Every structure is written in C-alpha cells, then in structure tokens.
Amino acid sequence: MSFNNSELLSLPAKEKIELAEELWSGVEEEIVTTQEEKAFAEERLKLHEAAPGKGMTLEVFRKYFAKYTQSHSHFPL
Numbered sequence: 001m002s003f004n005n006s007e008l009l010s011l012p013a014k015e016k017i018e019l020a021e022e023l024w025s026g027v028e029e030e031i032v033t034t035q036e037e038k039a040f041a042e043e044r045l046k047l048h049e050a051a052p053g054k055g056m057t058l059e060v061f062r063k064y065f066a067k068y069t070q071s072h073s074h075f076p077l
Helices: 005-009 013-028 035-050 058-071
Strands: none
Touching: none
C-alpha cells in the first residue's frame, strides 16, 4: 500500500478525523477481545468510577512510562 505521509498530515483536522474514523471502522470488527481482557477492562472502569481522582493523569503516566522504558531496555518501543 502506498500513501503520501506528508499529504495526509497536511489535511485539515476535519478530514483527518474522517479518515481516522473510516480506518478505525475497517479494523474494529477484526479486533478480538478475550473474556479475560473484557473483565479486566470492566474492573478497571469500576475502580476509576469509584475514585476518579485517584489515578494518574495522562501527563504523569507518559513520564512514568518514558522512565520505565529507559530502565527496561528489553521493552519494545
């Protein structure tokens, strides 16, 4: 498959969103989620709903993850 990356990146935001939605709908049906993964996600959601302020912000998580990946060189990026 061939596409022009710079052309795609230069699209207006609305067109990028439309393209992303189209691409996602094309793979959404192919994603297989196990019962174990669904149960884990549901449990995490319940924990968040019970104490929404207790988790990390995205910014804090990114910093944590960046430090973790630096100290664990076997972790694939």
